[in-house]
Amino acid sequence: MNLIDIILLGIALGIDCLVVSFSQGLIFNCNRVKNSLNLAIIMGLFQGLMPVIGYIGTHSLYDFLVPFSKWIVFGIFFILGAKFIAEAFTIKEESIQCIGLKCLIGLGVATSIDALVSGVTIRLTGANLLLACVIIGIASFVMSMAGFWSGNFVKNMPSKYLEITGGVILILLAVKAVI
Secondary structure (H helix, E strand, O other), X not given: OOHHHHHHHHHHHHHHHHHHHXXXXXXXXXXXXXXXXXXXXXXXXXXXXXXXXXXXXXXXXXXXXXXXXXHHHHHHHHHHHHHHHHHHOOOOOOOOOOOOHHXXXXXXXXXXXXXXXXXXXXXXXXXXXXXXXXXXXXXXXXXXXXXXXXXXXXXXXXXXXXXXXXXXXXXXXXXXXXX
């Protein structure tokens, strides 16, 4: 994985943060600065730290996985991309109206499962873990802030197009892994 691939991965993973934060931006009318910062910090932290768990978990299986690494990377990115696209067409409940610590942690974990799995691909492609985690965390923070603040201004924009974009980026990374 080169720098551009890592940036694209960060953007694709940050799409979930943007969508969740967008919905939160639609809900909250007071304490918006505090709520947006808390949400963006949690999203950035979880998205930035979860790849470490996937990376470490892969370490013990590294020698076994290396011969199949490009196909594993392809499979992971392709499945994540297809998942993003499929989720774009599912009906979601927009009833989350909390921004307390428990809610923030729940949102952070829920949006970062894909980032955990991406840690496997970071390990298998030999990418720099620290660089990848920093880029993913920053992209998630920025996209979370952008989502939150645009929620009030872009109320009619369907989030499914953002999820489809994230899915397409991941599928393109999957294809690039085997080429």
